[in-house]
Amino acid sequence: MSDKAVVIGSGFGGLASAVRLIRKGYQVTILEAQDQLGGRAAVFKEEGYTFDAGPTVITAPYLLDELFMLLDEDPKDYYELLPIDPFYRIIFNDGSQFDYVGDEERILANIKNLSPQDVDGYRKLAKHAQEIFDVGYTKLADEPFDTVASMLRAVPDMLRLENYKTVYGLVSKYIKDERLRQAFSFEPLLVGGNPTKITSIYLLIHWLERKWGVYFAKGGTNALVKAFEKLLLKKGATIHTNSSVKKIEVENGKVKRVITQNEKIFECDLIVSNADPVRVYRDMIDKKHRSKHSNFRLNRKQHSMSLFVAYFGAKKTFPELAHHTILMGPRYNGLLNDIFTKKKLADDFSLYLHAPTRTDSSMAPAGHECFYVLSPVPNSEGKVNWKEEEKRYKEKIYKWLDQNHTHGLLDNLTVDFAITPDYFENSLQSEKGAAFGIEPSFRQSAYFRFHNKSEDIDGLYFVGANTHPGAGVPGVLNSAKVLEKVIPNLEGKYKAVPDSLLYNQAYARQEKANFE
Secondary structure (H helix, E strand, C coil), rough: CCEEEEEEEHHHHHHHHHHHHHHHCEEEEEECCCCCCCHHHHEEEEECCEECCCCCEEEEEEHHHHHHHHCCCHHHHCCCCCCCCCCEEEECCCCCCCCCCCHHHHHHHHHHHHCCCHHHHHHHHHHHHHHHHHHHHCCCCCHHHHCCCHHHHHHHHHHHCCCCCCCHHHHHHHCCCCHHHHHHHHHHHCCCCCCCEEHHHHHHHHHHHHHCCEEEECCHHHHHHHHHHHHHHHHCCCEECCCEEEEEECCCCCCEEEEEEECCEECCEEEECCCCCHHHHHHCCCCCHHCCCCCCCCHHHCEECCEEEEEEEECCCCCCCEEEEECCCCHHHHHHHHHHHCCCCCCCEEEEEEEEHHHHHHCCCCCCEEEEEEEEECCHCCCCCCHHHHHHHHHHHHHHHHHHHCHHHHHEEEEEECCHHHHHHHHHCCCCCCCCEEECCCHHHHHEEECECCCCCEEECCCCCCCCCCHHHHHHHHHHHHHHHHHCCCCCCCCCCHHHHHHHHHHHHHHHHHCC
16 A cells, blocks of 8 residues: 545545544645635634634534644644633523523523523433433544444434434423523534434534533634644645645546646545535546446435625724624524525524634734624525625624624724625535535434445545534544544554543643633
8 A cells, every 4th residue: 555645625624634644654635725724714814803714613622632642742832722601692582691601500590590490401401412422422423334234323322312303302392491492402503403403413512512611712713724734734744725626536446646627636545535525426526436426316415504604893892792692583493494494595584693802802903803793594505696685684784783782883894794605605615505514414414424435436535514423623523533443554654542542631631721
């Protein structure tokens, strides 16, 4: 076996894969279509403001730490994670609010202030979420689901834990207040799932946050991308930006080379793709090599919702805001149905308002604030003409924020721009403009998601939101961890480090940070 590996795409899944391939002894080349690394975790910089293009919620930090430890580096030499408290402030349409925090006594007190009848119900809900976490995350998050048997082994636990119910349905079993039902069920939206439709196994997200906390990377999430870039270059990886892949050539059923749009050729022995598998299979690989992933089967995939995100700066501060604020609209179930099922752009909305200067003042010029406001919207199957709709929708959101939560915003706006589903479909090359890959429905979870190891082509592997265990930073980092079990080590070059030792070291570092 030779040792040339190509990683397509440099989102967190691709960057983590590159680290693990280096550890296994491979010569790694990263090909990124955009002009900067990061994929969804890119950065926009305007007039002294730093705007994270994508994820801003960092959980399970040990997953980041262990990647640097794999290559004998100390994570604290590369990045700093700042704890967020509260995790989220949720403001409901009636004006009431709920701070979701990690501390047991505080969260129970906050529940009691809103709905005393639900305190005991939440204790039971949290215990159930922990049991789901212990199976769905601890046992299965980094396991390859590449056979029917692997799926069947998980079924008894799923039935016992009532994973046939939806997230919203299981929350409603324990919680009576509709506001708290929303507060404890919205988290699947962070991975592209409809809380009223997807399996309650995704309730594990709630306990994952309770267990390890919620963090923000100092300097923004893209500071983590820069940390990975520094690490990978130091360890010998080669990085090419502005290098969109046009074709993967296959010989005798095995990957042979990658050809980019600008006709550069990269010979390789294996490929790890962080790109959308639908587009990789359909657009980059000749159909004669694809018996499992025919165009017919690829076209049947159901894709997650998309996002409208407006980025803006203000020449005043809003200290009353939390770092993460969820602004619930007048409808919950109905709005979700419009977005996911009817694929209709509704007149109302629920929003996520990100105010990073609450935690890190370096994100904006002195005396200023930077924000993004995110609205879940239908993917491109909704046929919304965003070239016409973008300005109207953005101004509608700004006006609503100004009237209800950020008074004086309109008079103090500075930088102002937005991304729409067109950005996800074109710039990020995500099928249907989906923000989180294929939808995490039961029929597209675990064994039914794209497999980490291609069934069609030897030497082709996938990581990222479209693979098991799914979207979100912990999901894509765990998808790269699956590679440890499906990609061979290079004899004589593999750096043997017990994963259990790395986990314990990374976890101990995190526990120490939490204590301090």
